[in-house]
Amino acid sequence: MTPTRTCIVTGAAGGIGRALLAEFAAPDVRLIAVDLPGSGVADAVAEHGPQHVGLECDLSDEAQIVALFAQIDTLCDGVDILLNNAAMGPIMAPTVQTDIAHFRLTLRTNLAGPFVMAREAAARMGAGGVIVNTASLAGVLGNPTRNAYAASKAALISLTRSLACEWAARGIRVNAIAPGYVRTPMVAALEAAGKADLRAVRRRIPMGRLARADEMASVIGFLASDKARYVTGAILGVDGGWMSFNQPGDAHPPADVVPAAEQSRPFADPAPRVVVVTGAADGIGAAIAARFVASGDRVAIVDRNGEGAKAQAATLGASAQAFVCDVTDEQAVTDCFAQIVQALGPVDILVNNAAIADAFQPATEQTTADLERVLDVNLTGAFLCARAAIPSLQAGRGVIVNIGSIAGLVPMAPRHAYGASKAGIDILTRCFAAELGPQGIRTATVAPGYIRTPGVAALEKAGRIDSGKIRARIPMGDLGQPQDIAEAVWFLASPGASYVNGTLLSVDGGWNAFGSAGDASDS
Structure with missing residues (x-):
């Protein structure tokens, strides 16, 4: 089948990005996977078929994004879906030790990059176009030592709403998810560096575990679908209940082992509910x-x-x-x-x-x-x-x-x-x-x-x-x-x-x- 829809996924070589490629791969879809040079993005998207393409781009650089879309124009006639998923993770540094150059780089990557991607994609979208941004729980609740990352994600949430209002008349919907802790290479790196205690994190989540990347992808899949045709400007928290817990102590009893549902998708009972x-x-x-x-x-x-x-x-x-x-x-x-x-x-x-x-x-x-x-x-x-x-x-x-x-x-x-x-x-x-x-x-x-x-x-x-x-x-x-x-x-x-x-x-x-x-x- 010749692809009739084009879906761009940024940060496609990462944990959530790879899950998004799997979620959106379909015979009628051409995936354009985007990530940094050396990220292996071409190999990541090649797993889903020869009609898909992997392109390298540093989203902190507007000129590279403009050049990226010039490449995309040679591959397809327009864009149907943009999934702004790429981001720089937090450096977890005290305010007085935060380098201002890194602060600005985080804002360029996590906010300016998605903005330019959205601007260029929307110029190539018709009615029915969809943009879904990956924000963060850090953009909703205060996080010590995560100033740049948290501020960039809060700004992305605001950008989601303002773009939704501006482009609604054109039939383009813009939404975002706000993930909590997700079991990804980024979070694994924070744990390895001693900057995240995942056992403590699990105790803070009512569901008692981190999310899987496919759980983020399935929510984004819904928001990008026609089933959500009246949803725009929405920010959907996908956090296991983190934001709902507001008292001293643990939200969930301690776990001695990593919960099974954090590592793989549980069997879904097919019986009628x-x-x-x-x-x-x-x-x-x-x-x-x-x-x-x-x-x-x-x-x-x-x-x-x-x-x-x-x-x-x-x-x-x-x-x-x-x-x-x-x-x-x-x-x-x-x-x-x-x-x-x-x-x-x-x-x-x-x-x-x-x-x-x-x-x-x-x-x-x-x-x-x-x-x-x-x-x-x-x-x-x-x-x-x-x-x-x-x-x-x-x-x-x-x-x-x-x-x-x-x-x-x-x-x-x-x-x-x-x-x-x-x-x-x-x-x-x-x-x-x-x-x-x-x-x-x-x-x-x-x-x-x-x-x-x-x-x-x-x-x-x-x-x-x-x-x-x-x-x-x-x-x-x-x-x-x-x-x-x-x-x-x-x-x-x-x-x-x-x-x-x-x-x-x-x-x-x-x-x-x-x-x-x-x-x-x-x-």
Whole structure:
């Protein structure tokens, strides 16, 4: 097959880079692997077939990057995917001992290099082009003696968001991952030099281990795919729960040996999973349920609207079963999950989707009852369902995905109750990650932006939202679809997201990335 897509991978001879080559190698893809002279990049990419090319380039030098793209122009007609993965590692030096020339070199390599690569790649991209940057947990949290590296990665995160907003109108998406500790040659070198104590690192991670390079590659693979078509400007932490742990002591019991899952990919049980989706009678919940059924799983459709739940289950066939439940009723939740386990078996995945909108009234007109009504459904209900599901979740297979909202990240007046409930959902996810990570159970939050659902249609009809203004505020210029959320939830619950724990994925068309005055798009 003649390649029809071109994918550029920088830092391709390193640990994550080689995993990316394996992730993206396909008959219809031409891989252009880029790394430093003498890195062996040509040999690394040759393993995947003769249509792929290895090119040498020092990304700290703009002139070399421009020359690199002149070479690329002779190989293909355009660029479809750019994976900015190359970076200089930290030197781990005290501030007063940090050489300023090295500081500047780190910024040129880790920030200016990806910027020029993105600039040149985007000039050769059409609608549907994708850029994914490899940032770092070091760019999110402070790290002593890592000044240049951490600053460069924080800057790359900001660059990701600003490029996403600028290029959304052209149909180009830009996202990033923020890895925690990954078992790579770079980390091995730090350990060998006495600059990293990996036993201490493992104790600090709720999942109790470092990541594998293929776990970074699979997340990048999702972000670069059409399944993430409404994801742009997102920064997805892939850290095993590191950012979710916030107390003295160890996040995981000490390990005497290197965990097996850190060294090789565990066997994935192919048996159908039992998936519980709340608020699944329509809208986003219905789309999520349908996505899991399509993948061969057995789904419990939970909703207080019994007729709607039954109708949705009937639509999905024998793999779906309806259960009526008010998630605010503690006894009803307990009984519902007992019924689910009896009918379908132990729960593997819980998707907390049930939610209601608030009153859209000024704070001076809202009562405590208004606040509590929304919190009871959106937050307390999610907690009750999680509490009921946790006893049956299995290590390595159990996942809780909570549906948050952009309103929990950037509050929207006068939607005080709704925003508060969704902010609570995000931190609930993180609390679960810290607590359940040692048990091999993962959690994640999906934060939708404005999605075309019956609920949003009702708000528009009632004059509570202006869809024209909303589209203008979204860099991608349009609302998302329920299927966009369903794909994100399905991926986060899959083995491909096996090191995503406690973090949040925005599926909002770039809403949360936009910080300028005026409109984000001319839609």
